[in-house]
Amino acid sequence: MNPIAQEMQNIAKELLTSGEVTAVIGWEKGTFWYQSTPVMITSAEEADKLIWDEFCQPNLSKYLLDYRLNEGKVAIFVKGCDARAFNRLLQDNQIERQKAYLIGIPCPGMKDHKQAALVEESAKDSVPLAKVCQSCRYPNPVVYDRLIGSEVTPRATEPDFSDVMALEAMTPDERYAFWQEQHTKCIRCYACRNACPACNCRNCIFSDSKSGWISKDVNTSENQFYAITRATHVAGRCVECGQCEMVCPSNIPIMLMNKKYIKDINDLFGKYDAGIDIDTPTPLGHYKLDDPEEFM
């Protein structure tokens, strides 16, 4: 067995047997070889379900929202991006630090499960890393109570904005046509919102049709309104886990819009990476006297 999976199982057993935690959230093998899916175990006997492989991309931190009112601690495994997502939820005052036990796992990068779904298992090695993982700068958990294995060298030191720059190089008409085509495909299933650790509003305006902000009519214009509002609302808080894009059934390049915001925020307010710590205020969540204000 994979030594990391073995250690995950050992730790889960230990924590559940000692009663330090009431549940452990990790990954189990899914239906197909290219799926590893979240699982919650509550007894040491179930620990052998836990796995670690190149498809453990589901970000587990958001599941803590489901248990925030429970008594007792829940343990979760965190890769670099899960840890940033955990900080996101802490900084947004959604969860309490002492109610979670974080087991960090330095992440070698996850494979693109959508690409994998197109080939046979025998071609597994040819499946590329997920796009966000290819330029990951924080593969090592930034917060944890216990670490499995040793830290890995990040694949990149600077953010990769090459795709954003390609977008910026388009004429406004080309760019508009590009997003029109993408947002026409949106079926408004809200998987991107629900998978996102930064989307943690108790009442989302998109789940409240009587608010009048948006109707349930699914058309390019209202889909764009949804997409732009979502991206704007997570701007400055996106932890770049790429869940939105990974879960989108329509293959909309959602991270491209998020990254455009990240690049703009870096340019306007100085370099900022969300979820690295909880003390630095988010760039759009506070003001400084020297903030740019060209529009005023």
Add this chain to the structure above:
Amino acid sequence: MIVIDKNKLTDLLDALNQSYQVIVPAKSADLTQFMPYDAVKEKNAEIILNENTVLSPKWLFLPQSEGMYAFWAKNKKLEIVDLPSDLEKMRIVFPVRHCDVQGIACLDKVFLDERHVDGQYLEKREKTVVMALMCNNPKDSCFCASMGVDRAHANNTVADVQVYDLGSEYAFEALSDKGQQAVEAIKALGSEKTVAVPEVKEQKIKVNIEGLPEKLSGMFYDSIWDSFMFKCIGCGTCAFICPTCYCFDINNKIRGEEGVKLRTWDSCMFDEYMLMAGGHNPRPGKKERVRNRFLHKLEYFYENYQMMLCTGCGRCLRKCPMNVDIVKFINQANAK
């Protein structure tokens, strides 16, 4: 049967497109779905014949958003106006796999129920010729055979033409008058032959549904839901890509003095789905919602219409973001 060489696919579609609006499964902007053939040509999209599309053909009969009527409120007077039909021509959809044909049969039960025939749905059904394709090369996510779908013969309450994949050729057999007319339109491209129904490759996923509705009727309070609900993130992917999920919401879209009454897809996974006036939600959490989804598919619908509301198309197995797996659920329920 009329047998036509697969090389003549474009001729076939062009021939049909003269008198029908042809709808085909195609891939455009990295998404596979059923699209008008005209749009396929315009966008230079790739026609997809060897796999199930991500989005099912459900929208052809139950569009994601559909106007029911328009209204104006002027000078304290209300005027209600019928919307024009958006179907000018007869449509033909080719090819539809048997799982999706069965999906349409499920929709028929609801929208053509003799107690209430839905006019807008009926019009779309009457104006569409369904060409069913027997697929002899199932994907690893296919389990239609287990859900009672006849892999050799499509549900003939829906299919107007049965198409057989003979390898390098397609064989067309008309099953209805509408279907006969469509076959007439392409007859010149092929020749009349007697054809044996091809062998089908067995599906990897097999699941036993024998006695399942009865069993589930006693499992409303079972602990299976506590463990099964965990993964679900409450999005609408499963319902929206499903060929059978038919729940809709009716709402107003009002701008100034005018408005449209809309029927739009809804998903029982959404928190707003069951929300009552006054703020009470009888299905407050994901346990209640996941339970409703599975029981509707595997128990309630069967009790009402003697068929399952799952056709084994496998879309949710592939696309559920967190892999909430209906086959695994059935196996676990059976083992209880």
